[in-house]
Amino acid sequence: MSTNDLDQSAAELGMGGKLAPESDDAGYRKRMERRQQVQKQRVEERNKEKGLILVFTGQGKGKTTAGLGLVLRTLGHGERVAIVQFIKGGWEPGEARALKAFGDQVRWHALGEGFTWETQDRERDQQLVERAWQTALEYLRDGAVKLVLLDELNVALKLGYIDAATVIQGLKERPTLTHVAVTGRGAPAELVDAADLVTEMTLIHHPFREQGVKAQAGIEF
């Protein structure tokens, strides 16, 4: 069966549980045996290793944290990670402190002066972004680094401090098995097209904004 047929077959068989129509145990077991077989074939069918470009964008929460989750997983597999945070301020976020537990396995850099309304100086911003990008390029080219997280790079792109063609060219310079994750609102169409996986985080319910709840440690930083 082709990959698409396998996907369709998996969808038809379903995830089981109380969603499955069978009321008897034997019928249910049979359905799940078929599902297990399809799953095995799906795994066999997908056998290529490839360094991926992953983009997390959209207005919702969870973009940077999704990138950090990939960092954690990669560290768990004993691989090296580099993080460049493009728009973050001068403070040290929780993630930077936590990552110290991994010593040299992870390298962390922040651009350092915060958002545009803190510098109030476009030229300064542009220089900072360019410097951060040069740091990013070094890690992208370094085969010993398995995952490069370019946090909020989409925002730097959106604000016009770096252009999409430069970024895409840089991403192409990485070794074939290196993963890169790019986060931030407003990913440009060129980057979406170049990516292997794009997730849009959509805000569907946010009552705490109206409740006057402040940015809290562990959640926002």
Next chain:
Amino acid sequence: MSTNDLDQSAAELGMGGKLAPESDDAGYRKRMERRQQVQKQRVEERNKEKGLILVFTGQGKGKTTAGLGLVLRTLGHGERVAIVQFIKGGWEPGEARALKAFGDQVRWHALGEGFTWETQDRERDQQLVERAWQTALEYLRDGAVKLVLLDELNVALKLGYIDAATVIQGLKERPTLTHVAVTGRGAPAELVDAADLVTEMTLIHHPFREQGVKAQAGIEF
């Protein structure tokens, strides 16, 4: 100004960079000074601390990893974390190995027998979910735990192995400053209503599915 007026004012002033209309430095600085003031007021306006219910749902990638990013941040602030993975298989994912670096600061549990098509037994699944939920409840009630991550609980809800009313009642039993994050596709409407923040991860581009790329360490597990 009200919170909404401040938000609108921030949106009107914009994020700066090359999106700002001013071509002169003085005009730009003035805009960004106003933006900085609005930002300061926004921060002052939102001054409440509150334990949040965060839900990451949808078909896209990044739900579990977003939860793991919150875990990392919370650990960085020196707080304790508990993780209960409801649908994961018997293997040890990258995150579990990485979290060992934090010793007793983090507790990790997996239900242990994998997806429904691996057990092929609804009663067994239900028992496993109930056991995992009891573990979750202990952490939710423990004031020493700052963040409880209930990974893939939405899937257990969707498959009918636990009901939304039970979950929401359990979430209410936690101390007022405890955060809880619930991940997985298909979050039920009752949980969405009870949450302080819901993000839907939407898949907008996924060519690597068609490229036959396998589940890779650091990305999928």
